[in-house]
Amino acid sequence: MTGSLRCVGLGPGDPELITRKAERLIRAARIIAYPAPIGAASFARSIAAELIHPDSVEIPIEIPMQVEQFAALKAYDTAAIEITGHLERGNDVVVLCQGDPFFYGSFIYLFERIEGRFDIEVVPGVTSMTACAAAALQPLCGRIETLTVVPAMLPEEDLGGRIRSAEPFVVIKVGRHIGKIRRLLDRLDRLDGAVFVSHASLPHQSLTPLQDAPDPAPYFSTVIVPGSKLLAVR
Amino acid sequence: MTGSLRCVGLGPGDPELITRKAERLIRAARIIAYPAPIGAASFARSIAAELIHPDSVEIPIEIPMQVEQFAALKAYDTAAIEITGHLERGNDVVVLCQGDPFFYGSFIYLFERIEGRFDIEVVPGVTSMTACAAAALQPLCGRIETLTVVPAMLPEEDLGGRIRSAEPFVVIKVGRHIGKIRRLLDRLDRLDGAVFVSHASLPHQSLTPLQDAPDPAPYFSTVIVPGSKLLAVR
Numbered sequence: 484m485t486g487s488l489r490c491v492g493l494g495p496g497d498p499e500l501i502t503r504k505a506e507r508l509i510r511a512a513r514i515i516a517y518p519a520p521i522g523a524a525s526f527a528r529s530i531a532a533e534l535i536h537p538d539s540v541e542i543p544i545e546i547p548m549q550v551e552q553f554a555a556l557k558a559y560d561t562a563a564i565e566i567t568g569h570l571e572r573g574n575d576v577v578v579l580c581q582g583d584p585f586f587y588g589s590f591i592y593l594f595e596r597i598e599g600r601f602d603i604e605v606v607p608g609v610t611s612m613t614a615c616a617a618a619a620l621q622p623l624c625g626r627i628e629t630l631t632v633v634p635a636m637l638p639e640e641d642l643g644g645r646i647r648s649a650e651p652f653v654v655i656k657v658g659r660h661i662g663k664i665r666r667l668l669d670r671l672d673r674l675d676g677a678v679f680v681s682h683a684s685l686p687h688q689s690l691t692p693l694q695d696a697p698d699p700a701p702y703f704s705t706v707i708v709p710g711s712k713l714l715a716v717r
Numbered sequence: 718m719t720g721s722l723r724c725v726g727l728g729p730g731d732p733e734l735i736t737r738k739a740e741r742l743i744r745a746a747r748i749i750a751y752p753a754p755i756g757a758a759s760f761a762r763s764i765a766a767e768l769i770h771p772d773s774v775e776i777p778i779e780i781p782m783q784v785e786q787f788a789a790l791k792a793y794d795t796a797a798i799e800i801t802g803h804l805e806r807g808n809d810v811v812v813l814c815q816g817d818p819f820f821y822g823s824f825i826y827l828f829e830r831i832e833g834r835f836d837i838e839v840v841p842g843v844t845s846m847t848a849c850a851a852a853a854l855q856p857l858c859g860r861i862e863t864l865t866v867v868p869a870m871l872p873e874e875d876l877g878g879r880i881r882s883a884e885p886f887v888v889i890k891v892g893r894h895i896g897k898i899r900r901l902l903d904r905l906d907r908l909d910g911a912v913f914v915s916h917a918s919l920p921h922q923s924l925t926p927l928q929d930a931p932d933p934a935p936y937f938s939t940v941i942v943p944g945s946k947l948l949a950v951r
Contacts, residue, residue, distance in 0.1 A: 499737045
């Protein structure tokens with residue numbers, strides 16, 4: 484009998500936004516893996532810290548930052564080997580993932596390396612996207628609106644193509660791309676009503692009209708641009 | 718002193734996918750409002766049922782179904798008056814909302830009627846969209862992909878315009894529109910890999926390739942169409 488792999492979405496950062504199911508699985512886990520940028524604390528682990536059993540075996544997936552994509556993928560190769568080793572010996576493994584595992588989640592890299600060979604369960608979590616909307620008291624989308632979600636690191640032309648005819652849209656992982664986004668929104672006449680939110684649900688959460696946002700912005704920040712069918716309430 | 722209004726997202730249906738924060742607020746609430754289609758049980762209330770204090774005052778927002786939009790809006794007018802009455806008398810009110818309140822959530826109707834006059838907090842919840850992806854073991858979006866979310870009730874031409882050049886996309890609230898969606902996806906050559914999920918996270922959850930989905934489909938059902946940049950894993 485091989486073990487089961489469960490990936491639990493942890494939500495945007497506030498430990499209270501962990502679901503009851505994720506809480507139960509983390510408390511019961513004795514082997515826990517999570518992404519851990521080399522040289523920095525693991526954000527995922529910090530969200531779940533109070534729920535992790537002190538006798539747990541921990542598998543930090545050590546992701547080199549600020550280097551080429553290739554090195555990050557190698558880290559997932561290594562982690563997949565370690566995790567599948569545990570699963571083959573019949574041990575269950577819980578993987579932590581901030582936000583939701585399948586919505587721009589780091590778990591996807593691991594999933595692609597393990598899928599099909601073991602029993603896998605994914606527990607969805609609150610995305611930072613809806614946590615940002617809640618923090619800003621800004622409805623994201625409703626009724627017959629189409630929502631578009633774009634990652635900020637897209638080249639300016641691609642980004643423009645994606646949002647040119649978009650109704651409400653959200654730009655995620657804003658970081659150092661904020662200047663480009665502001666320029667683009669200004670050109671498309673969508674700056675008005677655009678809200679910038681960083682670190683939603685955390686003590687250092689910050690929100691401001693996009694015009695007043697810092698440049699560079701934190702990596703974990705989001706721009707919400709309301710549509711016209713829903714009233715833009717702020 | 719007026720009371721506070723808190724809207725809590727309940728997630729897709731499994732009571733274990735309620736967040737710890739929503740659980741705490743619902744348990745503490747003594748005035749609780751929720752949408753309740755006339756002639757049917759309230760889905761939102763059913764998710765939170767075990768957490769509702771027996772002495773709570775309950776305010777069902779009685780939404781007439783299958784009639785023109787106008788009657789539903791009247792129901793929110795009436796509920797807003799009742800809820801603001803409680804708030805003005807200094808009582809706190811908790812509003813239940815399945816999924817996430819600001820992601821196609823019913824709470825938006827109430828919010829538009831109350832916003833600006835009282836202390837309002839929105840607690841984000843797990844969306845049915847990511848719960849469907851988790852159930853299907855199908856990553857939604859990752860890396861530099863753009864995600865598009867479209868409501869199924871859009872006219873065929875509008876729907877086609879929205880998804881024609883979309884990378885991964887999700888069609889929500891499929892219901893009786895499934896024939897139209899299947900036709901459209903066939904024409905756009907996106908039927909392959911499209912997954913149909915209904916009642917994600919509930920005991921009667923069902924998932925199947927879109928080709929094999931029932932027509933009409935349940936209202937609470939979703940079609941996930943993977944992009945090409947992420948491997949379409951099934």
